[in-house]
Amino acid sequence: MDRTPNRLIHEKSPYLEQHAHNPVDWHPWGEEAFALARSEDKPIFLSIGYSTCHWCHVMERESFEDEDIAALLRATVVAVKVDREERPDLDSLYMAFCQALTGRGGWPLTVFLTPDGQPFFAGTYFPKESGYGRTGLRELLQRVHMAWKSNRQAVIGNATQILEAVRDQMTGAGSASAEPTESDLESGKAQLTAIFDVENGGFGGAPKFPSPHNLLFLLREYRRTGAPDCLAMVRASLKAMRQGGVYDQVGFGLHRYATDARWFLPHFEKMLYDQALAAMAYTEAFLATGEASFKETALEIFEYVRRDLTSPDGLFYSAEDADSEGVEGKFYLWSAAELRELLGEDAALFMAAYGATEDGNSHDEATGEQTGGNILFQPAALGSTAAKAGLDAAPLAERLERCRLVLLAAREKRVRPLCDDKVLTDINGLMIAALAKAARAFDDEELAGRARRAADGILARLGLPQGRLLHRLRDGEAAIPGMLDDYAFLAWGLTELYQTVFDTAYLRQAVILARTLLDHFADAGEGGFFLTPDDGEALLLRQKIFYDAAIPSGNSVAFFVLTTLYRLTGHTAFTESAAALARAMAPRLADHASGHAFFLCGLSQMLAKASEVTIAGDPDSPDTHALARAVFSRYLPETAVVLRPDEAEPDIVELAPFTRYQLPLDGRAAAHVCRGGSCQPPTADVVRMLELLGV
Template sequence: MDKTPNRLIKEKSPYLLQHAYNPVDWYPWCDEAFEKARQENKPVFFSSGYSCCHWCHVMERESFEDDGVAAILNDGFISVKVDREERPDVDHIYMEVCQALTGSGGWPLTVLLTPDKRPFFAGTYFPKESKWGRPGLTDILRNVISQWRQDSSRLASYGDEIVQSLLRRSVSNPATGLGSAQLDQAYAGLKKYFDGEFGGFSSAPKFPTPHNLLFLLYYWRRTGKEKALAMVEKTLTGMRQGGIYDHLGFGFCRYSTDLMWFAPHFEKMLYDNALLCYAYLEACQATGNVEYARVAEEIIEYVLRDMTSPEGAFYSAEDADSEGVEGLFYLWTKDEIVDALGWEQGCIFADYYHVSAEGNFEHGKSILHAIGRNPEEYAGKLRMDQQEFATLLAEGRKKLYGLREQRVRPFRDDKVLTSWNALMIAALAKASKVLENPDCLRAAESALTFIETRLTRDDGRILARFREGEAAYVSYLDDYAFLLWALIELYEATFNIGYLKRAILIAEDMIALFADQTAGGFFFTGKDAEELLIRPKELYDGAIPSGNSVAAFALVKLSRLTGDSSLLAAVEAAMGVFTAEVRQMPMGYVFFLLALDLYLDPPKQIVIAGSREDRRTESMLASVQQFYMPEVTLLFRDIDKPCEDAESFASISGKEAVSGQAAAYICDDTKCRPPITEVEQFQKLLNEFSGRNN
């Protein structure tokens, strides 16, 4: 019998469309839903998730596709379904409620609201029936219906108390100042929780959290503490060897369910891969380890192959499930590998990636991983030439990847999010200079063009989501802050002054739309956005860095690039208003501390003036790009394109070529050394300036 769709069939969100044929009478987040709840005096059942969320799928199969559960919801509630990636503003508020009431959060997010949107109950996944010590959804719903019908005012009063608590939490404490002590405390915290055996900074489940690694690299650069760098290298190596990495098709899964990075939660998110790509690139710059560059190249190969639209924008995610089974697409048996590669190559390949006849996962199947494997040592045990062994693995990966492509692929969420695209643009721009790969730059610029043409209104207001020809939702702080970062990375990759000018416009719009002009910091929603219970102001650096953290970081960088110190006013206000939070738990705000680290460092600058047609100019620029000097601002003065725009930036003004020859100006704080025209002398000084001895 054909199913009748509900209201979600008219939406663009893949997550909402997944629920469009549920028997639940779903509404999207809209005024109509809450008006109906008021008219019928019913509570609202609020459910938030995303299309590639495994436990969202489980709850849908158990409850939302069940006629009995649907009957309870349709009779006693008005049900609202939200894609947390489209409406992070709404999700943030009710996730904060869930964390405050239960001590934890996650998706699916389940919240019960009054008709005026005030929450009185919250949780995450609930089984249909009570089990595992968890209350069942049906029991919860029946109990709430009974209480609501007996005395709805009592639940509404509880909702009022929760809202008042949220409002109190949103009021910032007076500033007492931040300094290098918070950097030391964050380092000490990461060191305390570091897993010395496998890397990472938590017990299971273990998340990549690339901004922890970026902070530690900065901290190592500032202090010279080798332990900070060692933690980064251990974690990067452990993740790359683990099953959290896709050894055939590349790219990282969202997290590991164990300590070893062995068994992933198989969904792949664009933001994870963008930030991890960036972290591997910075580690390559810091250490010179080409293996980190190779991982970055593989991540990029995955994103450009599987996660890029024909127009050049990047899709959001790939599901953990295929054919209704988590991880099925990625699992192998030893027989499958031997049949594909032949006995000798298949046995070697299977053993190297820990695939046994018994299997290392579920139902006799195995997750490919290389934990504890050293390819040089392994080749030595086989008495094989290292290059021969590397070729054997590469050929095996290629054959198995081809076979895997014949399987039913996991669902791909093909919506385009401005914020996550901006993170990938930043990573690709970084890659174009570290890897010296112009294809990365072309991909970054193509995605930026998509944002500027398809996700920007005629009045310049950026929108948050694009899918099937429709751009929707005025952008959030993350969109502007991440895009500002991306434009700065593009400038540093190309030295195109146009990117710097665009960055200034984005910064001005971001401050105008989101800055709290009274208390400091940035609101998550713009002043033109829908009015919600509260106007949230996020700082915690969770799965991705917060908008406030990236905004502060990017504004410090932009101030250094342009010489415009007025941009620091918003940064200083944010550092003041968030003092109490950061002091209480520095480890939770590591990307914000990156901004603090950069802010505390005296300005350091390298300006190269010359012609792009001059080989010496290109050699100087390429030399700088290979060093890890995050505190140094690099600018280029193109003498072939003199323009007043360049003169308007105090950081570039006055830096000229010398007698027509390319010249490099190295400036520390307020003092500049005499211009250098010899490439070898410049490279020698770079070694000294960067602290690199080789």
């Protein structure tokens, strides 16, 4: 039925828009909702999710579309809906409370607050009705209403104790007297090795997440120590993911995670941040091994992002939903009859190569019943499949690729999953970094151009004066003050882009963003960076997040950025702040080193005799290009590269004063190499440069 829209109709978030025609009297987060709660003496019912969240859709269909539940909500609470991707500060704060109260978390996140924002009850998904030992939303609302009216002080008192525990957890580890050392790297590696799945690749059992930052850390440890087991874990994991159902074999790109241990049954949503981090891991694995399949996979991921997650002006959308037509994964499944109809005489070969069966290989996650659909995956490597079919690998690959293109064209005619088309500064920064890394590794101008276009667009449309940023862009509206991740991730993207195209405008902007971090986010007393700026919205507490979850924490990326910028510019303020952050991180590493894998990436390359190279010469000359390509085509993650044009006083001298006297050698482009704090005479010889870099 047509319903009068609620207040969310004026919001820009796709997730909030999805709920704009619920019968629930939703409010966006803001003073209006809290003022109403105070005036009516009601608690806040806070529901946090995101547009591509499967169980958020389920709870909406079951409860928030239900007139009786909507009426009960109106009678007992003030209902507030938040998009976790728009407001990661709120999500992080109340998720920490939920985890402290229940021992677990997830989305949809359901929290009851006092009218002053203090949480007193939290959970995740609630069915509409109670049953099977699980409290339903109807009963929960009734219980909360009774407790609020008859036993309020006890409810709030208990919640206060939990909130204090959360406060201590987020802010109380304190500074350490010593910085992390190689022993922390060894602990991180040992912990990952202990949970490595030897049979299937990846870490742990089900559900299994790609966690590319674990792989990036192991790659750096392989470079630092030469330990073959580090590389073996990376190779096995990347190959297993590419062959599994967690990878979209038709349209490319990674799904969110696998619900099983062998990467077969995916949770079908696709997130931009997963694509960016996975592409980085495949790119670096290619550099470390020379295996063409890793480069091919990285390029496939970038093709998916270009086709389905890129705006007309070159910025990147956030995600694609798991559901279409109300069914999770429907867009991606194929019946045997469809495959035979579309592929004709190639159908049997394709089905064998991609694990499809007559009855379907997928099962309903809840009931275990066969769906009749097939999740495409590669049960065996191409060479093995070719041998079984009596074919050479190359002709087989060509036939399978023709089949893939036929299926892709057919799939484009289906009802697509929702695309969450909001543009987020932080996640765009990740994709800019990924594109720039790959452009460098593959010598690919098209990828570099895409990174440039996105960086220019983000800075133009989400940048503010005095080095400030906004967090979200949608429908032409840029809004929400930037948080730690926005500054750190975009600065990371810009440092990678500078080292790819050597346009000092990007390095200059990265320096500006880093200085904003120091001015508005740094904890001068205990080290590290707060999630929100010192002039941001006042919440119950100002959080510091160090743990690397689905994506690296802002603190981990800030450490990486600050140490890189110090090596690119020589400005000591960056390394001093990085050292304070490292000391703050030290006790957390002692507790769980592998939970901070991306921080360990930065630590690993700093302890691996970090190298700095200034290439001095005409940017357009072949000898300058030859020196740069020699560095970029090898796996040297500990190496930072600056280009010093052969001009009297180029822009880079202002940003990096140490380059003033780093000049070409006898009219030829020269490499000025420093490694482990020791600088060597310049050389115009590629082989000698690589020797100085330890290659």
